[in-house]
Amino acid sequence: MNMMKSLVTGANGFIGSAVARCLLDAGHEVRCLVRPGSDRRNLYKLPVEISEGDLRSPQSLKRAVTGCDNLFHVAADYRLWVPNPETMYDINVRGTHALILAAAEAGMKRMIYTSSVATLGANQDGSPVNEETPSSLGSMTGHYKRSKFMAEQIVRQMTDEHKLPLVIVNPSTPIGPRDIKPTPTGRIVVDTLRGRMPAYINTGLNVAHADDIAHGHLLAYTHGKAGERYILGGENMTLLQILQTIDEISGKRIKRFHLPVKLVLPAAWLMEKMAMVTNVEPRATVDSVRMAKKKMFYSCDKAVRDLGYQYRPAVEALEDAMTWFQDNGYCGESSWARYRK
Numbered sequence: 001m002n003m004m005k006s007l008v009t010g011a012n013g014f015i016g017s018a019v020a021r022c023l024l025d026a027g028h029e030v031r032c033l034v035r036p037g038s039d040r041r042n043l044y045k046l047p048v049e050i051s052e053g054d055l056r057s058p059q060s061l062k063r064a065v066t067g068c069d070n071l072f073h074v075a076a077d078y079r080l081w082v083p084n085p086e087t088m089y090d091i092n093v094r095g096t097h098a099l100i101l102a103a104a105e106a107g108m109k110r111m112i113y114t115s116s117v118a119t120l121g122a123n124q125d126g127s128p129v130n131e132e133t134p135s136s137l138g139s140m141t142g143h144y145k146r147s148k149f150m151a152e153q154i155v156r157q158m159t160d161e162h163k164l165p166l167v168i169v170n171p172s173t174p175i176g177p178r179d180i181k182p183t184p185t186g187r188i189v190v191d192t193l194r195g196r197m198p199a200y201i202n203t204g205l206n207v208a209h210a211d212d213i214a215h216g217h218l219l220a221y222t223h224g225k226a227g228e229r230y231i232l233g234g235e236n237m238t239l240l241q242i243l244q245t246i247d248e249i250s251g252k253r254i255k256r257f258h259l260p261v262k263l264v265l266p267a268a269w270l271m272e273k274m275a276m277v278t279n280v281e282p283r284a285t286v287d288s289v290r291m292a293k294k295k296m297f298y299s300c301d302k303a304v305r306d307l308g309y310q311y312r313p314a315v316e317a318l319e320d321a322m323t324w325f326q327d328n329g330y331c332g333e334s335s336w337a338r339y340r341k
Contacts, residue, residue, distance in 0.1 A: 003027065004029065004070060005028065005030075005031060005067060005069050006023050006030055006071070007031045007032075007051075007065060007071050007072065007103075008023065008030055008031070008033070008072045008074060009032075009055070009074055009075035009099065010033075010034075010074040011030070011048065011074070012032065012042050013042065013074065013075070013180075013181075014174060014178060014179045014180065014182075014183060014186075015174055015214065016032075016075065017042035017043060017046075018176070018178065018210045018211050018213065019074055019214045019217045020032060020043070020046060021046065021214065022211070022214040022215055022217065022218050023072070023218065024047065026218055028070075030046075030048045030049070031048065031050075031051050031068055032048050032049065033051050033052075033053050033061075033075070034051075034052060034053075035052070035053070036052045041180055042178050054095075055075060055090075055091045055095025055098070056091065056094075056095055061102040062102050062106075064102075065099075065103050065105075065106040065108065066106060068108065069108060070108060070112075071099070071103045071108050071110070071111040071112065072112045072114070072217060073099055073100070073112070073113050073114060074114040075091075076091065076114070076148065077147070079144065079281065080184060081281050083279060088143050088147050089143070089147050089150075091147075092147035092148060092150075092151050093151045093154065096154065097151075097154050097158070100113070100154075100166070104158075104162055104164055108165070109165060110167075110221055111166040111167070112166075112217055112220050112224070113152075113155050113167070113169070114169055114217070115148060115151070115152045115155070115169065115170045115229065116145075116171060117170050117171065117233070117298050118140075118144065119135060119140075119145070119152045119170065120133055120135055120298070121135030121136075121139065122139070122294050126294070127297070128206075128297040128298050128299040129297065129298050130231065130299045130301065130302065131170070131228075131231060135149070137149055137150065137153075155168060156168070156227070159227050165226050166226055166227070167220045167221070167226060167227075167229075168229035168230070169217055169220050169224075169229070169231075169232050170229055170231045170232065171208065171213045171216070171231075172206035172208050172213075172231065172232065172234060172296075173185050173207050173208060173296070174210040174213050175189070175208065175209060175210065175314070175318055175320075175321045176209045176210035176211055176320045177211075177320050177324035178210070178324065179324070179325075185205065186325070187283075188242070189246060189318065190331060192243055192247070193246065193250065195254075197243055197256070198254075198257065199256055199257050200239045200243055200256050200257075200258060200259065201260075202238070202239070202258065203238070203239050203294070203296070204236060204237060204238045204295030204297055205237060205239065205296050206233045206234060206236050206298040207234050207235050207236075207237055207242065207314040207317055207318070208232065208234030208235075208311055208317065209234065209316060210317070212232070212309075212311045212317075213232045216232035216303060217232070219303070219309055220232075222307075223306065223308065225306070230303040230306070230307060230309070231298050231299065231302065231303055232309060233298045233300040233303075234311040234312075234314055234317065235311070236298070237314055238295070242314075242318070245314065245315055245318055246318055246322065249318060249322060250322065267284065271283060271284055
């Protein structure tokens with residue numbers, strides 16, 4: 001019996017490395033498309049084949065897809081602030097189009113495209129959003145959301161026109177081990193552990209363990225219907241609940257004060273102006289603060305029902321993330337470290 005060979009883009013990243021591990025456990029051969037000179041700590045000692053390339057280089061994409069049966073396109077430029085937004089559109093929109101085209105020409109049997117809950121609409125009453133909640137390009141805040149929305153539209157169009165065996169997954173907020181960058185949410189965990197989160201804004205997130213999201217990709221590959229999209233999420237929590245859960249796990253009790261969004265906006269604006277000079281990503285951006293005005297709550301009932309998707313409690317995702325950040329030197333000698341000893 002021939003072993004399935006799957007190409008994973010962004011396999012050295014947070015979600016991509018979790019997907020690669022999941023596929024290896026399921027018996028797939030895995031080829032990883034990674035940029036030359038990129039951080040590959042997440043692939044250390046994994047029995048994978050490396051294909052160097054870039055979503056902006058069609059030639060490298062042709063090379064990467066050749067000989068593979070399946071595609072897991074996880075790679076994306078995920079930043080809430082970019083000095084040159086065009087790079088983000090080159091990677092997330094034009095790069096995705098070129099890759100899907102190359103995969104289709106290579107005759108791939110199955111394609112999974114990792115979109116994001118960022119492309120979905122919002123409910124005025126704050127109730128959880130699902131796959132059917134209407135959204136539009138005009139309602140997308142910031143270049144990341146806009147680029148992911150445009151990419152998903154292109155992917156859906158290509159799937160319909162060329163009858164591609166392609167399934168879309170929309171992960172929510174991943175939390176867990178191997179968040180090397182870390183992501184904006186991972187930074188919240190690190191900052192809380194380092195005692196740098198004295199205040200909170202009244203927002204909410206859907207917290208899912210990165211490994212559950214990765215397993216959701218495998219379920220979408222096995223059971224997903226071509227042309228459909230599935231939210232891969234977890235537990236809806238307010239930011240305050242997330243911070244309090246981290247405090248409880250680390251055995252601390254911290255009183256935090258509430259910051260109204262209108263007070264945070266000017267600070268975020270200043271940070272962005274500084275970033276233009278220093279070229280260092282700001283800790284808060286105007287777009288991220290604007291997004292925080294709404295509670296980003298989601299329902300993954302469709303994935304649970306149609307794919308057999310399951311997710312563990314958010315407290316476990318947070319604990320795994322905290323342990324990994326501490327063990328990998330992100331938190332200094334925090335009280336959490338002493339607590340664990």
